[in-house]
Amino acid sequence: MDWLTSLYxxxxxxxxxxxxxxxxxxxxxxDTIFAKPPPLLSVAILPLVSCHAVNGTARExxxxxxxxxxxxVSLRIFDDLEDKDRPGQLxxxxxxxxxxxxxxxxxxxxxxxxxxxxxxxxxxxKVNQLFIDAFFYIxxxxxxxxxxxxxxxxxxxxxxxxxxxxxxxxxxASGAMLGTENQQLIEACHVFGHHVGLAIQIFNDMxxxxxxxxxxxxxxxxxxxxxxxxxxxxxxxxxxxLSLVTxxxxxxxxxxxxxxxxxxDTKSFLIWAALKEREQALEAIKVCPNAEGREVLExxxxxxxxxxxxxxxxxxxxxx
Numbered sequence: 001m002d003w004l005t006s007l008y009x010x011x012x013x014x015x016x017x018x019x020x021x022x023x024x025x026x027x028x029x030x031d032t033i034f035a036k037p038p039p040l041l042s043v044a045i046l047p048l049v050s051c052h053a054v055n056g057t058a059r060e061x062x063x064x065x066x067x068x069x070x071x072x073v074s075l076r077i078f079d080d081l082e083d084k085d086r087p088g089q090l091x092x093x094x095x096x097x098x099x100x101x102x103x104x105x106x107x108x109x110x111x112x113x114x115x116x117x118x119x120x121x122x123x124x125x126k127v128n129q130l131f132i133d134a135f136f137y138i139x140x141x142x143x144x145x146x147x148x149x150x151x152x153x154x155x156x157x158x159x160x161x162x163x164x165x166x167x168x169x170x171x172x173a174s175g176a177m178l179g180t181e182n183q184q185l186i187e188a189c190h191v192f193g194h195h196v197g198l199a200i201q202i203f204n205d206m207x208x209x210x211x212x213x214x215x216x217x218x219x220x221x222x223x224x225x226x227x228x229x230x231x232x233x234x235x236x237x238x239x240x241x242l243s244l245v246t247x248x249x250x251x252x253x254x255x256x257x258x259x260x261x262x263x264x265d266t267k268s269f270l271i272w273a274a275l276k277e278r279e280q281a282l283e284a285i286k287v288c289p290n291a292e293g294r295e296v297l298e299x300x301x302x303x304x305x306x307x308x309x310x311x312x313x314x315x316x317x318x319x320x
Contacts, residue, residue: 004296007048007062014066018113026105029073029090042300043168044069046196047175049300050189053285053293056179063117064127064174070110071131072167075138077103082146086214107135119178127174134170137162153228160225164204165197172196172297188284195281196301201225202274203304206267209258218254225273226266227257235264271305278302 012034019026033041044065051061080089081099091099114128141163150156172193176186205224208217217224223245230241237260244253281301288294 001296003052003058003292004045004048007058007065010059010062011044011048011065011069014063014113015069018066018070018109018116020109020112023105026102026109029102029106030069033069033073041069041072043072043171045300046168046171046193046297047178049293049296050172050175050193051179051293053288053290053297054176054180054182054185054189055290056176058175058179058293060178061175063113063119064171064178067110067113067131068171068174070106070113071135074103074107074110075167077106079142082142083220085220123178126177130170130174130177134166137166141166148223151223151228153225153232156223156225156228160198160201161194164201165194168197168200169193185288188287191284192281192297192301195277195284199274199277199281199301199304202270202277206270209261210267216254216258218257219251221248221251223250226261226270229266229269230257230261230264233264233269235260237263274305278305 012030015030016027019030047061047064047068048058052058077090077099080086081091081096081103084091089099090102094102110131111128114124114131117124119127141159141161144150144155144159145163150159169190170193173186173190176189180186202225205217205226207213208224209226218227227241227245227250231238231245241257241260244250244257250257278301282298285294285297288297
């Protein structure tokens with residue numbers, strides 16, 4: 001893994017070099033990110049590894065990795081502004097107006113980094129357009145989420161394909177573009193990233209109810225995959241659950257809803273769904289010729305499952 005970790009300082013340097021001299025206050029935001037393990041946002045590793053997996057030179061993907069960090073940070077700020085579910089974030093420290101301003105500037109920074117990269121004009125156009133398309137898709141997914149177009153599993157799946165899977169598929173495809181012209185390999189990395197993104201969103205949905213970093217989705221009145229599963233599955237409390245959702249009482253009865261989801265073993269369903277995404281992701285990259293890069297991609301999605309028994313741990317007091 002030395003070939004990968006040796007590139008992290010270069011990614012940070014490219015990112016820092018892109019910060020405009022007129023706004024040095026942007027720098028501390030990224031200093032905070034690099035000060036915490038892991039030394040890179042996990043999504044930013046994907047362009048480097050995907051490039052390597054298709055027999056490219058991973059260093060060529062360093063600017064894409066740096067640009068991706070800027071994109072991810074801007075999206076996190078926007079997301080925090082919309083949800084306001086975690087204390088101590090930028091919107092709370094600086095105020096909403098300044099947080100919007102920071103997020104907009106950092107988003108532009110991602111394109112500044114790409115424009116300064118030593119890509120050929122053809123590669124630049126492809127990668128730049130991929131980033132533009134991805135951002136549009138992500139914002140469409142966010143819009144669907146904000147206006148409540150995710151009230152069925154089918155609609156919700158479409159939303160997370162746009163909102164989350166797009167970011168990971170673009171990360172992998174952009175790295176592959178820098179390593180090969182073989183469209184089959186680029187598409188393989190794109191498909192891998194798509195399923196990685198879906199698996200990550202499934203875990204996020206699970207954690208936001210059972211291990212939240214802030215206010216739970218249920219207490220915010222959000223309808224996510226665990227709740228949609230509870231509404232679709234056949235069980236004795238289904239009518240009660242449907243009534244609470246129909247009456248818009250999710251937040252008020254968050255604990256009761258969580259209790260029902262525990263009773264019908266919703267966690268097991270979510271783990272099964274994530275495992276299906278892992279299966280498809282691993283199948284996609286079998287064609288990648290570089291075993292070392294391919295193995296890191298495999299470890300990336302396999303590692304997120306950790307100890308499945310721990311994930312499936314019963315709530316305290318439940319001996320069933």
